Amino acid sequence: MSSAAVQIEExxxxxxxxxxxxxxxxxxxxxxxxxxxxxxxVYPPGPLIFRAFNLTPLPAVKVVIxxxxxxxxxxQAHGLCFSVPHGIKPPPSLVNIFKELNSDLGVPVPLHGNLxxxxxxxxxxxxxxxTVNESEPNSHASCGWHRFTDAVIRKISxxxxxxxxxxxxxxxxxxxxxxxxxxxxxLTAAHPSPYSADRFFGCRHFSKTNxxxxxxxxxxxxxxx
Numbered sequence: 001m002s003s004a005a006v007q008i009e010e011x012x013x014x015x016x017x018x019x020x021x022x023x024x025x026x027x028x029x030x031x032x033x034x035x036x037x038x039x040x041x042v043y044p045p046g047p048l049i050f051r052a053f054n055l056t057p058l059p060a061v062k063v064v065i066x067x068x069x070x071x072x073x074x075x076q077a078h079g080l081c082f083s084v085p086h087g088i089k090p091p092p093s094l095v096n097i098f099k100e101l102n103s104d105l106g107v108p109v110p111l112h113g114n115l116x117x118x119x120x121x122x123x124x125x126x127x128x129x130x131t132v133n134e135s136e137p138n139s140h141a142s143c144g145w146h147r148f149t150d151a152v153i154r155k156i157s158x159x160x161x162x163x164x165x166x167x168x169x170x171x172x173x174x175x176x177x178x179x180x181x182x183x184x185x186x187l188t189a190a191h192p193s194p195y196s197a198d199r200f201f202g203c204r205h206f207s208k209t210n211x212x213x214x215x216x217x218x219x220x221x222x223x224x225x
Contacts, residue, residue, distance in 0.1 A: 006020055006050070007047070007050065008050040008053050008054065009050075009053050009054045009057050010057075011057040011058040011059055012050075012053045012057065012058055015058050015155050015159065016148075016151065016152065016155065019148055019151045022147075024144045024147055024148075025144065025148065027143070027144055028143050028144040028145060028148070031140070031143040031144070032131055032140075032143075035133055035139075035140075040133045040134065040136075041074075041133065041134035042131050042132070042133060042134075042140075043070050043071070043072060043076070043077040043131065043132055043133075043134060044070055044077035044078050044079050044131070048077070048078050048079040049079060049130050049131060050079065050130070051078060051079025051080060052079055052080050052081070052119065052124055052125050052126055052127075053124075055080070055116060055119035055120055056119050056120070056122060056123065056124045056125075058155070058156070058159065058160070059160075060122045061122055061124050061156055061160055061163055062121075062122035062123070062162075062163060062164065062213060062218055062221070063122060063123040063124070063163065063164045063165075063166065063209055063213075063221060064123075064124045064126060064153070064156060064163060064164070064165045064166065065081060065082065065123060065124070065125050065126070065166045065168075066081065066126055066127075066128065066153075066165070066166070066167055066168070066172040066175060067081025067082055067125070067126070067127040067128070067172075068127065068128055068129070068138070068141075068169075068171050068172070069127050069128065069129035069130075069131075069132045069137060069138055069140065069141060070127055070129070070130070070131065070132045071084065071091060071132075072132045072133065072134055072135055072136060072137050072139075073091075073134070073135070074134065075087075075088050076088055076091065077132065079130075080115055080116065080119055080125035081125045081126055081127040082094050082097060082115065082125065082192075083113060083114060083115035083116070083119075083125055084113040084114065085114055086112050086114050087112075088113065089113070090110075090112070090113030091113070092193065092194045093191070093192045093193045093194075093197075094113045094192075096192040096193070096194070096197040096200060096201070097192050098110060099197075099201065100192070100200060100201055100202075100203065100204075100205070100206070101206050101223055103201065103202075104204045104205070104206045104207050105206050105207055105223060107206075107223050107224045107225075108224070110224075110225035112225065114225070115225070117222075117225055118221065118223070118225075121219075121221050121222065122221070123221060124156070126149060126152065126153075127149070128141075128145065128146050128149045128150075128171070128172075128175075129141050129143075129145040129146065129149070130145050130148075130149070131143075131145070150175070150178055153175055153178040153179065154178050157178060157179045157180045157183065157184060158180070160183075160184075161183055161184075162183065162184060162185070162212070162213075162216045162218070163184045163185070164184070164185045164186075164187065164209045164212050164213065165179055165184060165185065165186045165187070166187050166189075166205050166209065167186060167187070167188045167189075168188075168189050168190065168191045168192060168200065169190060169191030169193075169196065170191075171191075172191075173188050176188075185212050187203070187205050187208055187209065189203035189205060190203075206221075206223050209221065
């Protein structure tokens, strides 16, 4: 999987060119092929692996929401963290995100879980691992994706200005060391999963994000779906 073979939006392709040429990067593809050869189903489908990047070009990034890895149920993962395609029931974490959004901004709870509208407004919905085996959470966590997405976070930090990073849960918060806080904003909260949602509720990250964007003269996010 050389840079020439990676189907990814042009600004990201240029910004991450060095990563695509690193020795570890072809090993990710090799790992995925090995999983498939063992009879594993890998999510999301190949054309959707870089969907978050294709919907949110690097110069357009205003907000980053960081997830751990894709949903591992049939039809759920489509390349955007926390998001599911139309027609797929929103998982519990996403339901809790919608509850907080409703409480924070009065946005009606959506009837679907597709967050592409956020992505097209500059919200990069980034998972730390971009693939996963069916029914095996974190099964691709050590194949090289974390090195790649750490480089993505660093690249955003280095090249952009005033990005709001939403780090939910301990795993995401450990990525704070990759972000230059003299240029960017970090908002932290517990993870919206049912196990910790009682500490996620009330974070008001959606209104706080828009306040930070407006303060910089940027267009706020329309969080309604």
